[in-house]
Amino acid sequence: MLYQIILSGLTVGAIYALIAIGFTIVFSTVRIVNFAHGEFVMAGGMIYAYLSAVHGMPVFPAVAIAIGACVVLALLVYELGLASMDKDNHIAQVMITLGVGITLKGLAQIFIGKDTQFPPAFSAGGPLAVGGATIPYQMLWIVGALAVLMLGLYMLLHHTRVGKGMMAVSINHYAATLMGISPRRSAVIAFMLAGLIGGAAGTLLAPVASAHYDNGIFLGIKGFAAAILGGLGSPLGAVVGGLILGLTESVTAGYISSVYKDAVSLVLLLAILLIRPQGLIGKRLPQKF
Amino acid sequence: MTLTSDRKLTIALLVALPVAAALTDNAFYKAVLVFGMINAVAAVGLCLMLGFAGQISLGQAAFYGLGAYGTTLMASRFGVEPVLAIAAGALLSMAVGWSISRPLSRLHDHYLAMATLAFGIIMFIVFANARSLTGGLDPGTSIAKFSIMGRDLSSMNQLFWVVWVGLVLAAFVAGNIASNQIGRSLLAVKMSAAAAASVGIDVVRAKAFVFAIGALLTGLSGGLYAYFARSFNATSFGIGYSIELLMMVVLGSLSRVSGAIVGAFIITVLPVVFENFEDYKTLTFGVTMVIIMKYMPSGLVDGILGLPGRLSRRAKA
Numbered sequence: 001m002l003y004q005i006i007l008s009g010l011t012v013g014a015i016y017a018l019i020a021i022g023f024t025i026v027f028s029t030v031r032i033v034n035f036a037h038g039e040f041v042m043a044g045g046m047i048y049a050y051l052s053a054v055h056g057m058p059v060f061p062a063v064a065i066a067i068g069a070c071v072v073l074a075l076l077v078y079e080l081g082l083a084s085m086d087k088d089n090h091i092a093q094v095m096i097t098l099g100v101g102i103t104l105k106g107l108a109q110i111f112i113g114k115d116t117q118f119p120p121a122f123s124a125g126g127p128l129a130v131g132g133a134t135i136p137y138q139m140l141w142i143v144g145a146l147a148v149l150m151l152g153l154y155m156l157l158h159h160t161r162v163g164k165g166m167m168a169v170s171i172n173h174y175a176a177t178l179m180g181i182s183p184r185r186s187a188v189i190a191f192m193l194a195g196l197i198g199g200a201a202g203t204l205l206a207p208v209a210s211a212h213y214d215n216g217i218f219l220g221i222k223g224f225a226a227a228i229l230g231g232l233g234s235p236l237g238a239v240v241g242g243l244i245l246g247l248t249e250s251v252t253a254g255y256i257s258s259v260y261k262d263a264v265s266l267v268l269l270l271a272i273l274l275i276r277p278q279g280l281i282g283k284r285l286p287q288k289f
Numbered sequence: 290m291t292l293t294s295d296r297k298l299t300i301a302l303l304v305a306l307p308v309a310a311a312l313t314d315n316a317f318y319k320a321v322l323v324f325g326m327i328n329a330v331a332a333v334g335l336c337l338m339l340g341f342a343g344q345i346s347l348g349q350a351a352f353y354g355l356g357a358y359g360t361t362l363m364a365s366r367f368g369v370e371p372v373l374a375i376a377a378g379a380l381l382s383m384a385v386g387w388s389i390s391r392p393l394s395r396l397h398d399h400y401l402a403m404a405t406l407a408f409g410i411i412m413f414i415v416f417a418n419a420r421s422l423t424g425g426l427d428p429g430t431s432i433a434k435f436s437i438m439g440r441d442l443s444s445m446n447q448l449f450w451v452v453w454v455g456l457v458l459a460a461f462v463a464g465n466i467a468s469n470q471i472g473r474s475l476l477a478v479k480m481s482a483a484a485a486a487s488v489g490i491d492v493v494r495a496k497a498f499v500f501a502i503g504a505l506l507t508g509l510s511g512g513l514y515a516y517f518a519r520s521f522n523a524t525s526f527g528i529g530y531s532i533e534l535l536m537m538v539v540l541g542s543l544s545r546v547s548g549a550i551v552g553a554f555i556i557t558v559l560p561v562v563f564e565n566f567e568d569y570k571t572l573t574f575g576v577t578m579v580i581i582m583k584y585m586p587s588g589l590v591d592g593i594l595g596l597p598g599r600l601s602r603r604a605k606a
Contacts, residue, residue: 032399033399033400033402033403035402035403081579081583084583085583086586089586090397090398090399091339091343091345091398091586092582092583092586093398093399094345094398094399094402095345095535095539095578095582096578096579096582096583098347098402098532098535098578099574099575099576099577099578099579099582100575100579101575102532102571102572102574102575102578103572103575103576103579104575105571105575106569106570106571106572106573106574106575106576107572109568109571109572110568110569110572217406217528218410221403221406221407221410224403225407259414259418260414260418262410262414263410263411263414263415266407266410266411267411269403269404269407270404270407270408270411273396273400273403273404274392274393274395274396274404277395277396277400
């Protein structure tokens with residue numbers, strides 16, 4: 001029982017970690033909390049489900065197209081909605097990203113439908129039995145994808161010009177501009193990465209937890225909780241935060257109450273925001289007063 | 290747009306409502322008017338928080354639900370007089386609003402929005418699952434007819450006046466706050482919390498005050514909704530309603546009471562005017578919110594009213 005709870009907690013946690021990375025990358029380069037981010041995850045799952053159910057597409061082309069579509073969506077969201085917004089009007093920023101999220105949800109509702117969708121798992125075959133716990137293959141895909149994407153992100157940020165530029169923008173926007181790095185280009189790449197990783201999270205999650213047009217905001221807030229838990233701005237923190245959050249939820253569901261598991265993780269989010277807004281592993285920031 | 294013109298517009302709207310109600314005999318239109326006014330009460334509450342003090346809240350549905358369930362519990366379990374039950378519901382909501390505002394006052398903009406969103410979702414989960422108190426999603430809960438001192442006042446005509454009094458109260462409270470020292474200190478907090486603190490404004494107290502009043506008005510609206518709907522379940526108090534309230538304020542005005550009332554009526558009437566609106570509601574709301582916040586961040590009605598001034602300034606330049 002305990003093994004099973006830990007395993008499913010880590011799986012859900014890996015998904016939260018993937019969502020959290022999107023928040024973190026965008027926050028680092030653009031300094032906004034993207035309220036539409038959860039909708040990329042929703043869109044990934046919904047488009048994958050739509051392609052495989054309505055067009056009978058095999059798993060991998062459908063997943064690739066779904067993820068690609070999320071990258072394009074994220075690009076459009078940035079170019080049409082966010083690129084020219086007022087940097088000092090934070091309330092307008094919140095409402096614009098929120099509005100973008102609602103728009104994506106509305107599009108999914110109209111073009112894909114209101115039904116809950118269960119797309120097929122990535123590989124067929126029964127679950128593996130390991131030491132009294134069962135591991136569905138999808139669980140391995142999820143954990144594997146997290147590892148691959150993290151490695152890729154690390155390589156991008158530390159070993160390419162583009163990635164180093166993004167790091168520079170996140171450290172000091174103004175100085176980076178003076179060094180000839182385009183913050184706008186960094187922002188575009190940050191959004192496309194967020195769309196890619198978010199969309200991937202959506203396609204990975206949908207076979208285990210279903211896809212529904214209304215799920216985005218919940219997935220988003222969980223991912224944000226994970227990002228905050230690990231300290232917003234740190235990809236590694238996002239992974240740690242995601243895993244902690246996933247474990248907390250599955251332990252709550254297993255031993256306390258499954259209806260209140262979401263409430264518990266949101267209470268955790270509030271507690272972190274109020275007590276350690278820099279996250280569990282982040283450094284304390286100076287406060288104005 | 291000055292405060293006096295906002296006050297005049299608000300009074301004109303409040304006078305126009307009974308006239309509109311008198312002109313129609315259609316019970317359905319009357320119900321739409323009453324529901325519009327209920328929404329307007331909540332929108333005025335959010336307008337105070339968001340427009341006057343810059344405190345964004347994505348969890349207003351929680352206060353609306355607290356008002357509705359507080360009222361219902363007082364009336365059904367303790368047999369309290371309906372007017373007092375509504376007052377108790379509104380006060381319960383205010384107490385919760387005040388107590389969460391203390392810790393939340395440390396958060397700004399993006400974080401505050403996320404935290405209030407989380408609060409709204411937590412409260413929704415509680416409403417949906419604390420079935421012994423709320424009836425949850427199924428079967429929900431119901432409340433006796435509205436009455437004052439045993440006199441039944443539950444017809445739509447009578448309910449109209451009850452809700453109208455509620456809206457007048459809300460507008461009066463908001464109008465007074467806007468035009469005195471508290472309102473000016475809230476505006477200062479909105480512009481810069483640090484600058485406000487430096488001239489001796491107690492920022493935490495100002496934020497707690499506006500959260501409490503916003504929660505009070507939204508709770509009042511919830512109590513009125515309980516008597517309007519008479520039978521309801523937790524779905525009325527989800528994120529969807531918080532977003533609708535935000536839309537009302539965005540469509541009307543982020544800083545004027547009259548704008549919030551107009552916005553509330555637009556959002557209430559849309560599904561009545563357009564058939565199949567429910568299907569396109571989400572998409573329409575999303576696109577509208579983005580466009581308004583990008584091009585008219587003070588709200589649609591305000592933006593349109595300010596357009597001639599902006600154009601003439603541009604022509605001169």
